[in-house]
Amino acid sequence: MAVTIKDVARLAGVSASSVCRTLADPGAVLPGTREQVEKAVRELGYYPNRAARGLSTGRTGNLGVVLPDLANPFFASVVKAAQTQARRLDYAVFLSDIDEDPAVETMLIRALAKQVDGFLLCSPRSSDDELRAFAGHTPIVLLNRRIGPFPSVTVDAADGMRQALTHLHALGHRRVAYVAGPRSSWSNRERLRGLRSVAGTLGVDLVEVGNVPPTVEGGVSIADVVLASTVTAVLAYNDLTALGLLNRFHARSVAVPGDISVIGFDGILLSALVSPALTTIAVEMDRIGRVGVDLLLETMTDPGRTPIRRVLPAQLIVRASTGPARPS
Template sequence: MAVTIKDVARLAGVSASSVCRTLAAPDKVRPDTRERVQRAVAELGYYPNRAARGLITGRTGNLGLIVPDIANPFFPDIIKAVEARARELDYAVFLADTDEDPAAEVALIRAMSKQVDGFLLVSARCSDDELRSVYRDLPVVVVQRRVRHVPAVTFDDHDGILQAVGHLATLGHRRVAYVAGPRTSWSNKERQRILRLTTSAVGVELVDTGHAAPTLDGGTAVADLVLATGATAVMTFNDLMALGLLRRFRALGVEVPGDISVVGFDDIPLAELVDPPLTTIALAKQKAGRAGIDMLIGLLNNPETAAPRTVLPTQLTVRASTGPARRG
């Protein structure tokens, strides 16, 4: 039913080896052979069976892309860029979603590892040791995470947070709340750490409202807690949580930014659509996806390279959810 290399060989009147060579290294066969083979390939619409190739070369031509939650609008931009770049380089992408569960993540990686040449793990939730252990077996690039000895694409959170804290300080805010994301999120810990540094440096008090799910509902759930802290501004782990806050604030009749300023993180497409449009720290998501794939494929072709690092810029995007601090 499917056309194999033998069909091509028969039609071209050559051996399978010659067909293979024509496709892999056209300059290693005589021009007339090459032409006959190419004609036969075109006529039959031959396309090599990747499973068979993979069996002998040990390469599948597939990459695994693992994200915590496809439905979180932070990820589709990255997924899209990854998919596009991988396809350009003739790799196919297996997508998987861990539902924010570190155990599911590890299980998924193990299950998929035989079918892929490497992994791109975006916002991986599992432990450093688990990541390193995966990396021992297979090329891995993490995005939005840093782990010793593992190649990584990260965002310059420090710069973005510095801009945001500076922005709030300039507007007169002296007491800022931070709504933390998942405990298992490396970038949450990182942002929290950077926030502590930068706020204390400019004399802003940072109050912590504890962890919440990185979703709309997570944000909505902590809104009352945020108000209770008396903070005049609130920063969130991600935009979804910020939007959840806005929703609850509106229901309570709390004015944004009149009563409280809100700063998100990620600049998801929705951020500019809500009312008020959200001030947020924008990340170069498409670039991250592309850079991640380039790094991963670089590693595939050059396994001995030391774990590379790429840091992508962040940019505070000021919209209407931030304004001058309410008078204490």
């Protein structure tokens, strides 16, 4: 059925070894044989079986990308960029959406481990120990999480939060809510940590509500709690949650930013399209994916090196969802 290297060898009148050599390094073979082989390859439409190649070389040419939720445009953008970069470097991508379930994450990583040369783990929900266990077998790069011995790509959330809270403070806000994302999310802890620190510095009261799922529904479900907390502004774990807040506020005729200001996180396309347009802390989503792949490939070629931990900047984008604090 499928055409193999032997078919090519037979048609070209050479051995399989020579076909292999021609493909790997055309210079290592006489011009005559090379032509024969190339002709046969064209005629049969031969494409090497990468799985079989992986068996002998130990390199599969595959990367695994694991993420919590593809329906979140943030992850979609990251994985799109990762995929594109991987293809450019001649790698194929295994995709696993774990639906926010750490157990699924563990299972999938184990099942896929032998089929990939490395993993890109986006916002992994597993424990540090579990991650260390995986890393024993396969190189991994963490996105949106920074722990001990792993290469990682993260965002300077503390600085983003500083920009956001400074912005709110300048507008007169003194009591601000943070809608927390998943408890198992490192980003969530990091954002909260940065926020607490700068809130202390600026003398802003910080009210923490949540945790909620990092989705629109999560935002909708917590909106009334936010309103009940008598704040004049709210920072959401991410844009989706912020959009949920906006939606519920609108339904309850709470004016944004008249009654309450709202800030998101991520800078997904959508945030610019709603109205009021969402003020948000934007990150370079494609760069996260692209740099993640680059880092992973470096880690694969040189596993011994000290892990690189890239921290990308966050940038507050002021739009229409923030305004002066309502006098209390």
